[in-house]
Amino acid sequence: MTVIVAGAGPTGLTLACELARRGVPCRVLDKAPGLFPGSRGKGLSPRTQEVFDDLGVGDAVRAGGMPFPSFRMYSGREIVAERTLAEMLGAELPSGPDVPYPSIWLLPQWRTDEILRDRLVELGGSVEFGAEVTGFEQDADGVTVTVVRGGVERRERADYLVGADGGRSAVRKALGVGFAGETFETERTLIGDVRAEGLDGVFCHMLTRAGDLSERFGLWNLPNSPYYQFVATMPTDQVPPLTLAGVQELMVQRSGRDDIRLHDLRWISLYQVNVRMVDRFRVGRVFLAGDAAHVHSSASGQGLNTSVQDGYNLGWKLAAVLAGAPDELLDTYEAERMPVAAHVLGMTTEMHRRDFLPSTDPTPAIHQLDVTYRGGPLAVDDRAEPGRLRAGDRAPDAPLEDGRRLFDVFRGPHFTLLAFGGAAADGFDLPVVRVARSEAYDVAGSALVLVRPDGYIGVITESVQTVRDYLGRVSKGASMPG
């Protein structure tokens, strides 16, 4: 009973942690010699912070990061404005007792990857580096995966294969699924990590020569680190050499700031925005997750977050099916995550086109707390009059009378049953919490709310039998607390 995960990025590592903490043997194979060294996706959404809290890495994420800094705009040497992220995007970030992490948290991706890898090791797992997945064959009982290590090819067997191998996914190509969309041909983005002398304060420094943000050179302070992430977008035919000297020259050209000196270029990448997603997330025993399944602009920072949440959605389902739950549970991965990916593609493209210009269009929900699986195959809400909160929605946090929070009870690999208004909830082999009243849960009468292991509401009902039937469909013990 094994799962092979191709790729040790945020997607593969999240998935592997989810499997490992349920005791499912899992092998993470990565073709690179070690974890990716660049800062890439650096803004953790409120929802991703909740996921990481549940995975047991909340403290490490806090210690390694910092609140998302404000943007400081320059015209030459003059500071012309300072704005928060929410002001820049025109986006509201929710707050209240149901939202423990109301802000975007800055954490360079290399540190996110390290934290997840360390957690995986703590849970008894590991990553095999220098192991490239080059192909596979599947049959009714499993998948035979071709793995190349040091030029030597071997065939290895697993129950399932997950392609979490990034935007150029070999697993996706071998599956032959569609990956339709568009490529922004006329522009390129230069990104990398570098040290800089001559800047004061902790900000996203948006340098311009004369206030024109479309010609900016961005330098973000990275937390607990002397490095900055630089980002600059340019026409395809104006790309400078990918060297420290090339980046320094571009920075001076765009800002007029010859008093700022860049040095110690640690990572540099030139990329072209692709907006694409697969037409299937599952083919038999093979799954695609994260960038392997969807790529888009980094505007509004959804890439890493969406990818982590793919892994989080798939993990408990794979574990449950391996422990005896019906195979159809695995189909719900695509049913739930594909609409989310489609929405993210649309939203990030819109934010890419806006490029921080003022807009009267609706504000985007970059926090991802509104991601919902309402109306999906795992959302059961049989009340005559559904309230504001429905099955499929994220289960909000709330303070409990005994001083704990609901998220303290949810933390871990189990389902949780909330019993409101004195509803009968005996005989369940899972944590049951009696809730007198909660503003975040606008459920009337003696309702039962079943919360899935990934923190979404599976069921809202008054019937104990409805909860029992549901648990029969989605678990055979694997997701229950030990």
Ligand SMILES: Cc1cc2nc3c(=O)[nH]c(=O)nc-3n(C[C@H](O)[C@H](O)[C@H](O)COP(=O)(O)OP(=O)(O)OC[C@H]3O[C@@H](n4cnc5c(N)ncnc54)[C@H](O)[C@@H]3O)c2cc1C
């Ligand atoms: C240059 C760049 C800048 C970005 N900037 C941002 C940003 O500012 N904000 C944001 O939110 N997102 C950003 N992203 C996106 C974000 O980094 C991704 O969404 C995120 O890394 C996706 O995680 P993943 O685990 O799916 O893929 P990845 O992190 O790409 O991990 C895939 C892993 O698979 C491995 N692999 C590949 N092929 C194979 C194979 N055949 N066999 C075994 N292993 C394999 C790779 O070595 C890699 O470790 C950026 C991406 C790039 C490329």
